[in-house]
Amino acid sequence: MSDVRPHGIFVWNELNTRDIAAAKAFYGATLGWSFEPMPIEGRADYCIIRQGDTRVGGIFVLGGPEFDGVPEHWFSYIAVDDVDARAAAVDSAGGAVLRDSQGAVSGWITPAM
Template identity: 50%
Template structure:
């Protein structure tokens, strides 16, 4: 499991997944594995030299209006629920309450005391 406090996962949120795949494939040599996630979503695993290094998802619709393409980082924490209390005490805020992503872990989207967004996650057992 990823050590507490270490970056665990990075995810590209993009409006044009095909263009991003072309760019990163040509510039960094990345390869991509698409995983259907229901009728309206595909999640893409990003690989470098065969190793998983991140993910990608296409964004759009009203929920993402005005949100630019961006990379989202996730930091591994020992207990996301307990750490959120410390986050709040330190002046941070919860942007999305914790939820369980099956086989991935328990995740919350938070902002630090300066407003920088990030994900905090307690990885599922065996996920590193």
């Protein structure tokens, strides 16, 4: 069994919000999700979203001046075989790591299983 997720598939979704308590209350009540804090040194805790025993996403707190003007949003991550090589290909195709040539944003990661 491979320890790396297949290239080119969506592997993670993350809610970026300023009000994590409200987000947890909303999605807990409407989708039945539960939440697991994941401490991050020097930042607000990240939050793992669970559906039963399965990790289905995360919640990131948009805190601090670097996020001024950034709207709350869902952010998707796509598995890639080599982030550096794929980022170079994106650049030569007219996009950026987090913005494609048409303006759609996503994150690319090389996740371990």
